[in-house]
Amino acid sequence: MSESPLLRPLLYSGLALLLFLASGFYLLHIEREDWFAEQRQEALSLLIRYVSTLERQVSRALAVAESMESYIRHHGGEIEDFESHSADLLRSVQAVSAIELAPDGVIRHVHPVASYQSMLGKRVVESRYGAAAAYQAMLEQRLVVSPPLILDNGEVAVIGRQPIYLVDPEGDVLFWGFASVLLELRRLLLESGLDRLQEGGFRYQLVIDGARPQAGDPQVFDPRQSVSVGVGVPGADWVLSIAPLQPWIVPPRFFLHLILVVAAGGFLAYLTFVLLWQPVILRRQVDRASAALQRANARYEAVFNSVREVLFQADLRGQLTLINPAWTQISGYQPSESLGKKFEDYAHAEDQPLVRELFHAGLDGQPSEKRIELRLLGRSSEIRWVEITLQPVVDENRRVTGLSGTLHDITERKKADRVIQYQANYDTLTNLPNRKLFQDRFGRAIEVALRKRQRLALMFIDLDRFKWVNDSLGHAAGDRLLKEVAMRLTSCVRKADTVARFGGDEFIVLLSEVDTAVDAEIVARKILAELVRPFELDGRKETISGSVGITICPDDGHDIATLMNNADNVMYHVKESGRNSFKFYTDEMNQELETRHQLSEALRSAIADDQLRLEFQPVMALDPRRPVGIEALLRWDDDEHGRVSPGEAVALAEDTQLIEELGGWILDHACAAFVRLHAIDPRLEYVCINVSPRQFRSHFTPLLEQAIKRHDLAADMVALDITEQLIVDDRTEVWEELERFKELGVRLMLDDFGTGLTSLGNLKRLAPDAVKIQSAYLAGIVPETSAAAMIGALIAMAHSLDIRVISEGVEQDRQAEMLELLGCDFAQGYLFSPPLTLDALAAELESGSFGPTGTS
Known part of the structure; x- marks a missing residue:
């Protein structure tokens, strides 16, 4: 098994690093320990000064007990002028909180008595206030300081017990009792100046007899971050410790030294490794470069053969020297068939001059891209739109040696552009x-x-x-x-x-x-x-x-x-x-339009400035005759155009988008008028308001709800007068609006009943509270005439559906009598009253013109 070439450089560089770091870390450790020793020594010097101060304060305080012992002995065991003498001692020694005398071990005297009266009468050896220390003081016949105890006022204190012994005339030593001083630790430590430690950046704690800290910081100090010194207190083990408020942290220079050591060690290891590894690196770089070149060639060939765009190169004559397989998908020709041929041979005849111009521009030596769109003629004579981008190929001397380019099929994009263009210009x-x-x-x-x-x-x-x-x-x-x-x-x-x-x-x-x-x-x-x-x-x-x-x-x-x-x-x-x-x-039409525009602006101003007015015509019950409602009728007198009819005003409002504002104005003023008239004659049940079909396409229901609420009316005190033409409209939104009216509780009245537009089905579906018969039916109405038969049939049909009938345009008594005979419920017309202003109708109601007012 051959040895790895990396092993020797790593081994020697690692060894050099370890040796250097071991030496450096040892020196840093010594430096760190020396620094901490300096900090502890400085803290110890400070602590010793405060311990000395504390010991002096304790000694002065305990000397008060010894002074009281001398005082008792001097007076032969008699207690004289205790309050005065104790007060003088307390003023001279601020650390003492109280002085007590306990003859025969029973506390008889204490000063100040107001603060420590509860101690009087207690036996020292049985009291929770330092009983153990008292026994120890008696046994050892010396002053002993008690362990810490908590006073009734919550303060932590210690008591110094001084046993008192007297010699009788026979020379016998007799136990007289105790002289004691009470030291509140808080006051004692303040008198010793320990509160100033914090200004110097230290916190302290006082541990007595090995228990938990009795004063200062209650947390346990880290021995490495604190110093302690014992305090000389008779019969007690006091230890005062201080620690820095912020832990001692080695100065930044230590970390700088550490970084320098590590950096120097790393640099030494690096130099060692480089010197030993350089020859190996050179050999490997050569091997990797050769392998990378082979892989790059393979990847380039794979990309070249698989990319969807056509990639090609051409020489200075424009002949194709390299082309990838994507060319076949667009043109139908194999790459081998096209090599050596000019690209312009494959372009549409009309676009060949563009191709020649593009290739000549690419060979001008400029490094910029050249791009055109043209039609390509494939093997099957199919025309496809393509986008060609050309870039000159230059050698190391910046001379153009050929062209490289891409060809992208944009046929679908062209189709989409035509669709977009069509949609932008055609419905x-x-x-x-x-x-x-x-x-x-x-x-x-x-x-x-x-x-x-x-x-x-x-x-x-x-x-x-x-x-x-x-x-x-x-x-x-x-x-x-x-x-x-x-x-x-x-x-x-x-x-x-x-x-x-x-x-x-x-x-x-x-x-x-x-x-x-x-x-x-x-x-x-x-x-x-x-x-x-x-x-x-x-x-x-x-x-x-x-x-x-x-x-x-x-x-x-x-x-x-x-x-x-x-x-x-x-x-x-x-x-x-x-x-x-x-x-x-014709030119005259402009004048007519201008007049109509002026009239629409006048209507807008009339609504805004409250220049419109309403008149009201009573609706009368026929048996007995009495007013049951009023119909609100619009009136508009314009300064320039004179009296404008309600139909013309409503039509104008519908055409100029003012119908919502006009309808709201009528609704609000009609409701306000009804409140006044109903207060005069409670027999009035409702006010009837005509609703334009165009209002059903505006926000009418909210306006209606707001007006009813604003004028504090019951919903059935408002009646809406709608036309037959409206319910012939079978649109869903119209019927939904009508349903909302019925759910709200307002009355619905169908106008122009009997014109033949309303089907029985629509009439049942609407279920209006009343229908209105046109005045045209009343002409020549006498018994046994077709007019009477027609009105009778209409009334009978309405009553069969539980719908009440109102006849409009009644002007003669015989018409009213005939309608009553036919069973008509209500009538309206000049026979009873013409349309009146609000004040005029109010006066008529108050005068009893329509019969006595009262509850209907």
């Missing part, structure tokens, strides 16, 4: 040009028409009744309708003309080279004829129509904005005048 539903493409074509058509002095006709088309079809049959049916409309419109124009969809149910037609307005009129009539032909949708034939606005360029304008605005305005006029027709733009 995805009808495949007609969209607004963006139309405006681009329109702009170019205007330029051509003005240059050639030709006319263009622009038509704005809005479908009538499309929304009803879309909402009642569903969006899928609406989409099919729009597709069919697009095909019919396209069939009405020439290929040179443009039909576009502007969104929703709006279409626009651009007619080029129009000689006279008659040409546009002919196309408009064809369009209207096509639109009114029935559409087959879900097995049903549905009929719509169109409103067409026409403007002529350059007669009516020269720019896109003006002409499109003209056509839109004309279309709006057609809508207003009955639909299913066409009109040409």
Whole structure:
């Protein structure tokens, strides 16, 4: 088994490292121990000074007990003037907290008596205050300091017991008792100045008789981080220790020395290893370089053969010298078939000049990339889009020796780009040009028409009744309708003309080279004829129509904005005048639109400035006749436009998105008025408010809930007047809104009942509180007439469904009598009262014009 070439260098370098580190660590250890010895010596010197101070304080304190012994002996065992003498001693020795005398071992005197009165009468040898020390003092006939004890005030203290012996006249020694001093450790240590140790960076602890620390830091000190000295106290073992507040840590220079030792040892080992390993490294580097070159060649060949992009090289003549197998997937040719041929031979004939230009640019010596997109003609004549990137190949003298490049198949991306381009310019539903493409074509058509002095006709088309079809049959049916409309419109124009969809149910037609307005009129009539032909949708034939606005360029304008605005305005006029027709733009239309705009702004201001008002017409019960409700009617008198009818005001609000604000204003003021009128005549049960169908598409329910809550009304005090046209609409959101009204508890009243729009099923589903019969039925109503029979049938049908009936427009007594005879529940009209202002109706109710007020 051959020896590893690494073994000898590692062995010798490791040995050198171990020897050097062993020597260095030994020297560092000596340095560290010397430093710690210096720290302990400095701390010990400091501690000895404080121990000396403490011993002096203890000696002075114990001397007080000895002084009291001399005092007793001097007075022959008599105690005279104890308080005065004790007070003088305490003032002179601050460390003593109390002095006591215990003749015959019983404490009789203590000073200060106020703080230690509890000691009086206690036997020293039986007391918890140093009994053991007392025995020891008697046996050894010397002063003894007791172990630590806790006083009643919580302080830790020791007691110095001095036994007193007297000699009687016969020469016998007699035990007199004890003179004792009480030393509170806290005061003693303060007097000794130990609290100043912390300023010097040390903490201390005092251990007495080997027990736990009695003063200072309660934690056990680490012997390596502290010094201790015994304190000379008679009969007790006191040890004072100090330790640094922050542990002694060797100075930074020690770590620097350690780093230097390790670094020097490592460097020595490294030099040893390098010197011994260098020849081995050189041999191995040569071996590795050879193996790496072989692997790199293998990897390059694998990548070259497996990469999905085509990689190729060409010489200075443009002939292919290297190409990978991915070429076959794109072109259908094997690499071996293409080597030696020029790349441009495979390009589409129209793109070959681009390839030649690209290769010539790549050979100009510039290091930058060259990139183009072109069509490639494969073996099967299939055309594929590719992106080619070329880079010049240069030698060590920076001379171009050939070209290298990549070829990427971008056929799918090109297809996606065409789809994106189509979606950006065409309506995805009808495949007609969209607004963006139309405006681009329109702009170019205007330029051509003005240059050639030709006319263009622009038509704005809005479908009538499309929304009803879309909402009642569903969006899928609406989409099919729009597709069919697009095909019919396209069939009405020439290929040179443009039909576009502007969104929703709006279409626009651009007619080029129009000689006279008659040409546009002919196309408009064809369009209207096509639109009114029935559409087959879900097995049903549905009929719509169109409103067409026409403007002529350059007669009516020269720019896109003006002409499109003209056509839109004309279309709006057609809508207003009955639909299913066409009109040409005239200058007078602008004035009409301006007037309507001014009127809408006036309505906005009237709502904001509270310039509208309400009038109220009573709803009367017929048997007996009494008011049961009021209907709120909108009134608007504009300074400039005069009286505006409620229908016109509501329609204007719907068209200008003001219906929510107007509806909220009416709702709030009607509720406020009802509160006032109901307070005058409690027989009034509700206020009836007309609701526009457009309000069902706004946030009406929250407004209704807020108004009821704000005016503190019961929900059934509000009645909503809705039209039959609304419940014919089978949209889910309409019925959901009606359900919310019923859940809220408001009353529902169906207006225009009997027009024939409402099915029995819808009437049952709605279940209104009342229906209203139009005044037209009352004309010529007499017994045994068709009008009477019709009203009777309507009343009977409503009553069979438990629905009450209100007849509107009652103006004659005979009409009221006939309605009462037919069983009609309520009536409303000028016979009872015209619409009145709030103040006028309040006055009528207060005067009893509708009968005595009171609880209904």
